[in-house]
Amino acid sequence: MRRRDFLRGAGGGTAAAAAATATAGTASAQPSFGGWLSDVTNYSEVVDETGAEEVTVEVGVEANGGAFGFGPAAVQVDPGTTVVWEWTGEGGQHNVVANSGGDFESDLVGDAGFSYEQTFDQEGVVQYYCQPHQSLGMKGVVVVGAVPEEGGGEGGEKELHELGVAIQAHWVGSATILAIVVSIVYSFYILKYGETPHSGHGGAE
Numbered sequence: 203m204r205r206r207d208f209l210r211g212a213g214g215g216t217a218a219a220a221a222a223t224a225t226a227g228t229a230s231a232q233p234s235f236g237g238w239l240s241d242v243t244n245y246s247e248v249v250d251e252t253g254a255e256e257v258t259v260e261v262g263v264e265a266n267g268g269a270f271g272f273g274p275a276a277v278q279v280d281p282g283t284t285v286v287w288e289w290t291g292e293g294g295q296h297n298v299v300a301n302s303g304g305d306f307e308s309d310l311v312g313d314a315g316f317s318y319e320q321t322f323d324q325e326g327v328v329q330y331y332c333q334p335h336q337s338l339g340m341k342g343v344v345v346v347g348a349v350p351e352e353g354g355g356e357g358g359e360k361e362l363h364e365l366g367v368a369i370q371a372h373w374v375g376s377a378t379i380l381a382i383v384v385s386i387v388y389s390f391y392i393l394k395y396g397e398t399p400h401s402g403h404g405g406a407e
């Protein structure tokens with residue numbers, strides 16, 4: 203019980219330190235937008251399309267176990283940019299539906315050449331998905347303006363990692379102390395009682 207309390211205390215301290223480190227700045231980390239893109243196989247980075255007046259996102263690119271992706275999954279644009287979604291014709295019927303940061307929904311279409319567009323004037327993060335394939339990971343993000351820093355998700359992972367290291371270090375320390383105690387006790391018994399059976403054997407041999 204006491205050991206567990208100690209662990210919790212030590213872990214809490216480490217986690218707090220880790221959180222402080224995380225807020226200090228990890229700009230290079232890829233945001234998952236609160237986990238929205240965490241299961242999207244074709245997401246690796248936010249593609250910087252700032253400076254462009256019009257940006258094209260393909261609907262039905264090879265991803266998520268079929269042609270179930272938006273390409274690219276995440277784009278960064280300036281406020282006032284028009285995003286044009288263009289259907290590839292692959293992967294069946296798709297649509298583009300706002301999840302947050304906007305309110306729009308395209309038709310559900312399977313044909314190549316169909317397109318749908320939205321102009322984003324307000325800064326913020328727009329999360330969207332394809333209704334039939336959302337569960338497969340057909341999701342996307344349009345970042346209008348600056349890419350937000352994510353203290354929450356990344357910091358959480360770091361905390362767990364740091365906590366794991368702290369526990370591991372603690373166990374290594376415990377094991378070392380245990381080994382020392384065992385060897386002392388063992389030596390004590392050898393010194394005290396070791397002679398009798400030893401000499402007995404010695405006598406028999």
Ligand SMILES: [Cu+2]
Pocket residue numbers: 270293295296297332333334335340
């Ligand atoms: Cu789809």
